[in-house]
Amino acid sequence: xxxxxxxxxxxxxxxxxxxVIKCTYSDSAxxxxxxxxxxxxxxxxxxxxxxxxxxxxxxxxxxxxxxxxAKHFSLxxxxxxxxxxxxxxxxxxxxxxxxxxxxxGTRLQVQP
Amino acid sequence: xxxxxxxxxxxxTETGTPVTLRCHQTENHRYMYWYRQDPGHGLRLIHYSxxxxxxxxxxxxxxxxxxxxxxxxxxxxxxxATSSQTSVYFxxxxxSTTSDTQYFGPGTRLTVL
Numbered sequence: 004x005x006x007x008x009x010x011x012x013x014x015x016x017x018x019x020x021x022x023v024i025k026c027t028y029s030d031s032a033x034x035x036x037x038x039x040x041x042x043x044x045x046x047x048x049x050x051x052x053x054x055x056x057x058x059x060x061x062x063x064x065x066x067x068x069x070x071x072x073a074k075h076f077s078l079x080x081x082x083x084x085x086x087x088x089x090x091x092x093x094x095x096x097x098x099x100x101x102x103x104x105x106x107x108g109t110r111l112q113v114q115p
Numbered sequence: 116x117x118x119x120x121x122x123x124x125x126x127x128t129e130t131g132t133p134v135t136l137r138c139h140q141t142e143n144h145r146y147m148y149w150y151r152q153d154p155g156h157g158l159r160l161i162h163y164s165x166x167x168x169x170x171x172x173x174x175x176x177x178x179x180x181x182x183x184x185x186x187x188x189x190x191x192x193x194x195x196a197t198s199s200q201t202s203v204y205f206x207x208x209x210x211s212t213t214s215d216t217q218y219f220g221p222g223t224r225l226t227v228l
Contacts, residue, residue: 096215103148107156
C-alpha cells in the first residue's frame with residue numbers, strides 16, 4: 004500500500020518568514036495530493052491540493068509543488084502570520100485506491 | 116463546512132462494551148470514510164464506503180465494523196471496545212470518482228477506560 008512520510012514534525016518560524024513542509028510518497032499510481040490544516044480541537048480543513056498532471060499550484064500565500072519523478076511534494080507558505088499556526092497534514096491517493104493516506108503531520112508555530 | 120455531522124461528539128465508555136458512532140451527511144455524496152487520529156500517526160483509514168451496502172476495509176480495520184443502509188448515514192461499531200481504541204474519530208465524505216476531495220466531519224472523541 005501507499006506510505007506517506009512528512010517532515011519536519013515541528014517547525015517554528017518568525018512572523019513574515021516562509022515555511023516549507025515536505026512529503027514523500029511510495030506508490031507511483033498516486034495522482035492526487037491534498038494538504039489539510041488542523042487547528043486545535045477542530046476538523047482537518049483542505050487548504051490546497053494538486054493533481055499529478057501539474058507541477059505547481061498557488062493560492063495567495065500558499066503553494067504546492069509536485070515532483071513525480073522523485074515522488075515528493077511540498078507545501079510553501081509565504082509571509083507567515085500567527086493565524087497560520089496549526090498542524091498541517093499532507094496526503095496522497097489514487098483513482099483506484101480512493102481513500103487518502105496521510106502523513107504524520109507538521110506542527111507549525113509562527114512566532115509574532 | 117460541508118453538511119457533515121457526527122454523533123456523539125464525546126463519549127466515555129468501559130472496556131468490553133459495544134459502541135456505535137454515527138456519521139450523517141446532507142450532501143448526497145457517494146463516498147464516506149472513517150478515520151482515527153492518534154498523536155504521531157496522523158489520520159488512519161478504518162473503513163470506507165463507496166455506496167449503500169458497499170464497504171471495504173482500511174489499514175486499521177481490526178476491531179471495527181461498519182454499515183451503510185442509507186446514502187446519508189455511515190455507522191462505525193466497536194463490538195467490544197478496548198483501551199487501544201481510545202482516539203478521535205473523523206468521518207469524511209467525497210463526491211464521486213471525478214472528485215477526490217474529502218471533507219471532514221467535526222470528530223468524535225472516544226475514551227475507553
